[in-house]
Amino acid sequence: NNQGELSPTLKQCYKYLKLTSRSFAAVIQALDGELRNAICIFYLVLRALDTVEDDMTIPNDVKIPMLRHFHLNLQDTHWSFHDSKEKDKIVLEDFPTITAEFQALAPVYQEVISDICCKMGNGMTVFLDRGVGSLHEWNEYCHYVAGLVGIGLSRLFSASKLESPEVGRDERLANNMGLFLQKTNIIRDYLEDVLQGREFWPKEVWGKYGRKLGDLAEPDNRQQALHCLNELITNALELVPDCIAYMTRLHNQSVFNFCAIPQVMAIATLERCYNNPAVLTGVVKIRKGEAVKMMMGVSNVEKVKAIMHYFTSQIESRIPKDDPNAERTREVCSKALACT
Ligand SMILES: O=C(O)CO[C@@H](C(=O)O)[C@@H](OCCCCCc1ccc2ccccc2c1)C(=O)NCCCCCc1ccc2ccccc2c1
Ligand SMILES: [Mg+2]
Ligand SMILES: [Mg+2]
Numbered sequence: 188n189n190q191g192e193l194s195p196t197l198k199q200c201y202k203y204l205k206l207t208s209r210s211f212a213a214v215i216q217a218l219d220g221e222l223r224n225a226i227c228i229f230y231l232v233l234r235a236l237d238t239v240e241d242d243m244t245i246p247n248d249v250k251i252p253m254l255r256h257f258h259l260n261l262q263d264t265h266w267s268f269h270d271s272k273e274k275d276k277i278v279l280e281d282f283p284t285i286t287a288e289f290q291a292l293a294p295v296y297q298e299v300i301s302d303i304c305c306k307m308g309n310g311m312t313v314f315l316d317r318g319v320g321s322l323h324e325w326n327e328y329c330h331y332v333a334g335l336v337g338i339g340l341s342r343l344f345s346a347s348k349l350e351s352p353e354v355g356r357d358e359r360l361a362n363n364m365g366l367f368l369q370k371t372n373i374i375r376d377y378l379e380d381v382l383q384g385r386e387f388w389p390k391e392v393w394g395k396y397g398r399k400l401g402d403l404a405e406p407d408n409r410q411q412a413l414h415c416l417n418e419l420i421t422n423a424l425e426l427v428p429d430c431i432a433y434m435t436r437l438h439n440q441s442v443f444n445f446c447a448i449p450q451v452m453a454i455a456t457l458e459r460c461y462n463n464p465a466v467l468t469g470v471v472k473i474r475k476g477e478a479v480k481m482m483m484g485v486s487n488v489e490k491v492k493a494i495m496h497y498f499t500s501q502i503e504s505r506i507p508k509d510d511p512n513a514e515r516t517r518e519v520c521s522k523a524l525a526c527t
Pocket of ligand 3: 240
């Protein structure tokens with residue numbers, strides 16, 4: 188598509204997309220037909236909502252109503268917010284540009300985006316001032332911030348007719364596509380989040396390895412911290428069969444690439460993080476060159492299975508003998524390998 192045909196506001200939206208997302212901008216811009224603009228706007232609306240959630244300088248008495256009513260801003264072409272300190276604050280300051288293009292979408296796409304925005308905003312308020320407790324709560328939080336994205340995306344795919352109605356109906360698989368990505372992000376971002384006073388690692392797990400989540404960053408607790416990290420990675424790997432089942436149903440090449448590339452980046456990230464002390468002391472990112480090589484090789488589900496197989500067996504091959512979850516991790520790896 189040449190940018191020449193786009194309206195000034197739509198052009199501006201793609202600028203914001205590229206500005207606020209390294210990992211999704213390219214795969215969204217490559218989407219076919221009506222999905223490209225619909226998913227670009229879907230991304231920007233939810234990134235604006237997430238920017239409110241992430242901004243710890245907004246007091247809760249302001250933040251809670253803002254999150255709960257955020258979806259109503261889509262009906263108000265003048266609403267904007269100028270008091271954010273976050274890196275992506277531009278999408279809040281120029282929200283009218285996003286709203287203008289939201290209202291230009293076909294009604295069926297507007298309904299999906301507005302519904303998911305409402306549910307995500309309300310869900311975010313549940314966890315605002317407390318860390319994540321049980322594994323059930325970990326799944327609940329990730330459902331609100333990422334599972335709902337997968338559910339909304341699947342409805343958009345089916346509504347565009349580029350994918351079957353089944354894709355939009357099966358909420359469990361769509362939800363787990365999002366959980367796999369969000370759990371990987373939470374596992375990887377341990378130190379960054381802990382330094383900002385945000386606790387996304389579930390206490391039901393880390394509570395077995397330390398008194399406080401921040402204790403796991405201490406060199407003395409290194410062994411315990413690695414066992415905790417490995418247990419969370421094992422929990423995320425349980426989602427691999429559902430993610431493969433979801434991608435097996437896709438028929439449109441641009442939709443497949445859009446779904447497959449974040450998934451292979453996530454499994455590669457989990458493998459880099461497994462039993463890796465760097466997660467507790469810094470940030471573990473996969474090198475750009477590695478990422479590009481992987482992106483080139485995910486044109487069909489057999490190639491995605493091969494990449495999932497490779498990284499899962501890499502993890503299985505280095506499960507520490509003394510890891511308390513060694514047996515469980517071996518089970519989860521072989522279940523994932525059976526689907527790849
Ligand atoms: O602030 C940051 O930079 C990171 O924020 C994280 C956080 O605050 O936890 C966190 O914010 C979550 C709340 C806002 C969700 C924003 C989003 C992300 C990707 C999209 C892709 C397409 C369309 C809409 C999308 C919306 C975040 O960005 N996590 C990245 C993982 C979330 C992935 C969402 C997702 C779910 C299912 C998918 C299925 C297929 C393809 C892409 C998918 C993408
Ligand atoms: Mg965020
Ligand atoms: Mg957030």
